[in-house]
Amino acid sequence: MQILQPRASERMTETFTGEVFSDVVLPASEGVRVQTVTFTPGARTHWHTHERGQLLFVVSGGGHIRVRGQDAQPLRAGDTVWIPPDEEHWHGAGPGTLLVHTAVSLGETRWLEPVADADYV
Numbered sequence: 001m002q003i004l005q006p007r008a009s010e011r012m013t014e015t016f017t018g019e020v021f022s023d024v025v026l027p028a029s030e031g032v033r034v035q036t037v038t039f040t041p042g043a044r045t046h047w048h049t050h051e052r053g054q055l056l057f058v059v060s061g062g063g064h065i066r067v068r069g070q071d072a073q074p075l076r077a078g079d080t081v082w083i084p085p086d087e088e089h090w091h092g093a094g095p096g097t098l099l100v101h102t103a104v105s106l107g108e109t110r111w112l113e114p115v116a117d118a119d120y121v
Contacts, residue, residue: 009038015111018043018092031107039063039099044092046114049085051107056081056091063099064121065091072121075099090115 004026012020019040026034031052036059047068056065058079065081066072068088075081075091083089085107092115093099 012037015046015048016043016092017046017114020045020092025102033105034102035105036100036102039093041093041097042095042120043099044115044120045090047088047090047112049088049110049112050083050105051085051110053085053087053106054083055104055106056083057102057104059100059102061093061098061100063091063093063097065089066115066119075101088112090119092120095121 007024009021009023012022020043021038023036024034025036026032039061044063056075056079058075058077058081060077062077063075064072065075065083066089091101
């Protein structure tokens with residue numbers, strides 16, 4: 001057993017649009033990374049994939065998730081979302097609300113281009 005020490009919130013910039021903060025729960029170890037991410041209104045990830053998939057637990061607020069080629073789906077507190085391996089997607093806050101989710105990312109994350117405003121909700 002290992003008790004993990006809390007880390008300071010980190011502002012995410014290179015692969016996100018808007019103000020986004022990450023609190024690492026479990027650093028990338030054995031191909032698993034766990035972090036709680038806070039998105040300010042309108043903030044979102046870039047398009048990306050996960051080598052072995054990703055599990056999202058929406059803690060509070062609301063937002064959207066979108067798979068490339070499909071319509072955006074709403075996210076609400078209490079939702080759990082499974083994103084299959086290598087599925088291109090983005091997720092983030094709605095235009096008028098915060099979104100907080102805990103993400104369990106499996107394997108490498110491959111970051112793609114920013115989400116165009118036309119593709120955001």
